Each structure stands twice: as structure tokens, then as C-alpha cells.
Amino acid sequence: xxxxxxxxxxxxxxxxxxxxxxxxxxxxxxxxxxxxxxxxxxxxxxxxxxxxxxxxxxxxxxxxxxxxxxxxxxxxxxxxxxxxxxxxxxxxxxxxxxxxxxxxxxxxxxxxxxxxxxxxxxxxxxxxxxxxxxxxxxxxxxxxxxxxxxxxxxxxxxxxxxxxxxxxxxxxxxxxxxxxxxxxxxxxxxxxxxxxxxxxxxxxxxxxxxxxxxxxxxxxxxxxxxxxxxxxxxxxxxxxxxxxxxxxxxxxxxxxxxxxxxxxxxxxxxxxxxxxxxxxxxxxxxxxxxxxxxxxxxxxxxxxxxxxxxxxxxxxxxxxxxxxxxxxxxxxxxxxxxxxxxxxxxxxxxxxxxxxxxxxxxxxxxxxxxxxxxxxxxxxxxxxxxxxxxxxxxxxxxxxxxxxxxxxxxx
Numbered sequence: 360x361x362x363x364x365x366x367x368x369x370x371x372x373x374x375x376x377x378x379x380x381x382x383x384x385x386x387x388x389x390x391x392x393x394x395x396x397x398x399x400x401x402x403x404x405x406x407x408x409x410x411x412x413x414x415x416x417x418x419x420x421x422x423x424x425x426x427x428x429x430x431x432x433x434x435x436x437x438x439x440x441x442x443x444x445x446x447x448x449x450x451x452x453x454x455x456x457x458x459x460x461x462x463x464x465x466x467x468x469x470x471x472x473x474x475x476x477x478x479x480x481x482x483x484x485x486x487x488x489x490x491x492x493x494x495x496x497x498x499x500x501x502x503x504x505x506x507x508x509x510x511x512x513x514x515x516x517x518x519x520x521x522x523x524x525x526x527x528x529x530x531x532x533x534x535x536x537x538x539x540x541x542x543x544x545x546x547x548x549x550x551x552x553x554x555x556x557x558x559x560x561x562x563x564x565x566x567x568x569x570x571x572x573x574x575x576x577x578x579x580x581x582x583x584x585x586x587x588x589x590x591x592x593x594x595x596x597x598x599x600x601x602x603x604x605x606x607x608x609x610x611x612x613x614x615x616x617x618x619x620x621x622x623x624x625x626x627x628x629x630x631x632x633x634x635x636x637x638x639x640x641x642x643x644x645x646x647x648x649x650x651x652x653x654x655x656x657x658x659x660x661x662x663x664x665x666x667x668x669x670x671x672x673x674x675x676x677x678x679x680x681x682x683x684x685x686x687x688x689x690x691x692x693x694x695x696x697x698x699x700x701x702x703x704x705x706x707x708x709x710x711x712x713x714x715x716x717x718x719x720x721x722x723x724x725x726x727x728x729x730x731x732x733x734x735x736x737x738x739x740x741x742x743x744x745x746x747x748x749x750x751x752x753x754x755x756x757x758x759x760x761x762x763x764x765x766x767x768x769x770x
Contacts, residue, residue, distance in 0.1 A: 377692030381438045381671055385422045386686055393423075394481040396433030396674075404430025404680060411457045411683050415709020420526075422453070422685030425463075425677050433479050435672030438689070440472040440478075444664040446691040448533040450489055453703055455526040458681025465488025465520075465675070465682055466502050469689070472669020479672055484509070489531045491520030501541060503531065503550075505557060507662070512557045518549050523582060526683070526710060528703040530696065537662045538557075545700040553662050564650040572648075577641040587634040596630060598622040613769045623655055 383392070389408065396403065405426035410420040416659040468485040475483075488504040488511075501518040504511050518541055521527040530542035533553075540550040556559060604620040612618065632739050671689060686699050 361694060374542055376627070377443070377690070377694070378607055379467070379688070379690040379692050379695050380441055380668070381436070381687060381689040382695065383436065383633060389423065391485070393434050394475060394476040396435070396672075398433060398478050398480040399431040402431050403707065404432050406432070406434060409566050410592065411710075413457075413710050415706045415713070420685070420706055422455070422683045422708070424457075424683045425675070425680040429678055430676075430680065432673055432675040432677065435470070435474065435476045435479055435670050437476065437670050439474070440572040440667055442666045443533065443535075443668065443691070444666070445535055447535065447693070448663075449530065449688065449690050449693065449696045450533075450701060451530040451686070451688040451696055452490070452529065452707075453526050453528050453685045454521075455522050455524070455683040455685070456522070456681070458679050459492050459524050460573070460677070460682060461679050462494040462679030463675065463679060463682065464490070464492050464671075465684075467687070468490060468672050468683045469668055470672060471665075471667040473667075474670045474672070476670065476672070478593070478748060479674060481674060482710065483674070485672075486668060487531070487533075490529055491527075493522055498540045501529065502716065503539070503541060503637055507559045514560045515556055515558065516551070518547055522577040524714070526685070526703065528700060530688075530700075533663050535663060537660070539663075554658075560657070561653055561655045561664060563653055563656050564609060565599070565653045566648045567651045570649045572646045576646050577639060577643055578645055580642050581636040582639040583634040584637045585634075589632045589634075593629055593632050596625055597628045599625045609767040620751040686736045 383389070385408065387408070407424045407426040408421055409420070409424050410417045411424065414420040423434070450467070450469065452467060456465065467487055467490050468483075469487040469489075470479075470483065470485045470554055484506065486506050488502055490502060491500070492502050493499050499522050501520045503514040503518070506512070512654075519530075520541060528542075528544050530540075530545070532540040532542070534540075537553045538551065539553060539556075541548055542551055595743050599622065601623045602620075602621040606618045668689070671687065673684065686703065688695060688699055690696065
């Protein structure tokens, strides 16, 4: 009896022990854990280990940066296979579009453990895709895509991503009650039900195929007044001959044809007559198609669950490279999520201070250069004016000399 009780307690403890499956902060040994896909060959871009041009702590803030424009990026890392059944799944990572990205992805994909990492590409099956995607002013959204029975399902809600040059933290929470939450910079921006916010399952209700609107169902809220009649003097032409126009005196009927006065708008024209509207006594409202339970709908209490997570990858295309990824986390331990969120806050505050200082230094330098250019232009302008003045005097002197010589000859 005691042995059975200990086994039960052990099983319960095991079910609540938090596990972090992947925690990647990208130190100098990061290449030992990540594999580049060879699928795109020469079209694949290189990665660079860097904190970027502005940061809080250069070593601590180092991540991996897309380094070549107009390239595909395929990179993945493997971890011990697990299932999220019965547990909350957290997926979190930071993205810094330092290049002020115009078009490119910034998301991650979670794959099963059997992924061929060296051949990972856009058609490789995945379980979850999550993160920002930007392309021009029209596409600035956070993707949340779940694969269910071999089909990818996009979230029906529009979640806007960050599009500035700073580091931002993206967090996806998938709960065992089939609910979810999306956070940006440790703040909830969206949440809801997997069943309601994705078209993963068939709808619970469908329109009754046997039902149809009755033939005598009147949806007209207003009708013509049958007692209303058009006035006898209503019909007037829209245009009439100008009564004030006269035939020009030089008009020649043989040469110019028969003269006709020009047409003008008829001030008595009232347009098309329509009877006035009254309430329809037979109005029944808009007919609503009755619904029935969908026989194809089957609830799935494990909609959130995947049997096999084993690889996280970046599978991206970027027109303008320069995005830095860091602090990748897959866990069911909320404390780890909070820890990296706190680290992000410190990083964010520090890098903004450094960027603002850089911007101010740049501004002062540009002002100084502009001031110098203005002074040089002013000095050159004064010199030119002096030269112009000398040139103006020369013809006068020559003229005076000519006049003197002329006068001298006369004497």
C-alpha cells in the first residue's frame, strides 16, 4: 500500500516538475548547437554573432544577425524530444530589426524531432510558427500558425508587431485548456481560444440544409404608398430651348443650316416621379437561416497538444538583412519566462540610452559640419564679391584712358 502511494505521489510530482527544453542566449559557442540548412545553396545568407550598433551590455546582448541582403536564412537547433500534453507551453525570443527592416520575416518554427536539419526549407512540416513578419506598410503582423492533421491554420485575428529598430520580446503561451496568449515586451496583446480564433475544427453549427425562406416572407421594411399618385403637371422636359436666345444677324440658313436656339436646363423639371414610402404592414424582418449542429464537428480537448517537439528553426527570407535574434526559450516553466523578460527590460533600457546618445552625437556633428560649410560658403561669397567689384572698375578705367587719348589728339 505504501509503495503504491509513493508511486502515485512520484507520478504527480513528475507531472508538475517544470522543464526548460531550450534556452539559447547565444554565447561564443553557439555554432556548436546550430545547424545551417543547405537547401538554398548559394541563395542562403550568412549569420553574424553581434550585439549590433547599440546595446546595453555588448557581451550579454550578443545574438545572431542576418548578414546579407536578399537572402534565405535556414538555421535550426535540436533539443530533447517532448510533448506539451497536460502542460503550458511557452515559446519566447527577442527580435531586433536594427536595419529598420522593409521586408522580411522574424519568426521561429517548432518542428518535430525527425526534421532533416540540413535540408530544412519553407515546405518542411512544422507544428507551430510564431513571430513577427514585415513587408512594406501593409504587412506588419505577428504570425501564430498551428498545424493540425497536416494542415496549417493561421490565426483569424490581426496582431500588429513592432517595426522600430529596438529589441522586442515575443512570447506565445499555449495552455492545456485550449487557450492561448500572445505577449509583446512582456505585455499581453492578444488572447483567446484555439477553437474560436482559428478555423482548426469544423464549425459547431451549420445552416440547416433543409430550411429555406418561405415564399411569402416579406423582407421589405418600406413599400410604395398605393394611395399616392403622380400629379398631372409633373412631367416636364429636362431641357428646353433658351427663350432669350436670338438668331444671329449674320446667320445664313443656306450656309449654316436651319438655326435652332441653344438648350438650357428646365427650371420646372422635377425629375423622375416616385411614390412616397410607407411602413410595410406585411414586413417580417430579415429572414435568418436556422442552424443545426454540425455532424462533422467533433470537439478535441487536446487541440493544443503535440506529441513531438524536437527542433526550433529560423526559416526566413529577408530583403534587407540586419535582424538580431536572441534569448530563445521553450519551456513550461514560467519562472524562466519571467527571468528572460526581466533581462530584456534591462537590455531595452540600456540600448535606448546608447542609441539616443549616438543620435545626439550624430546631430551635433552634422550641425558642426553644416556650420563649417556655411562659413566657407560665406567666405567664398565675399571673395567673389570683391573680385566682381574689381572687374566692374576695369572698363571704367579703360574708357577714361581712351577719352584722355582722344582729347590729347584733338589738342
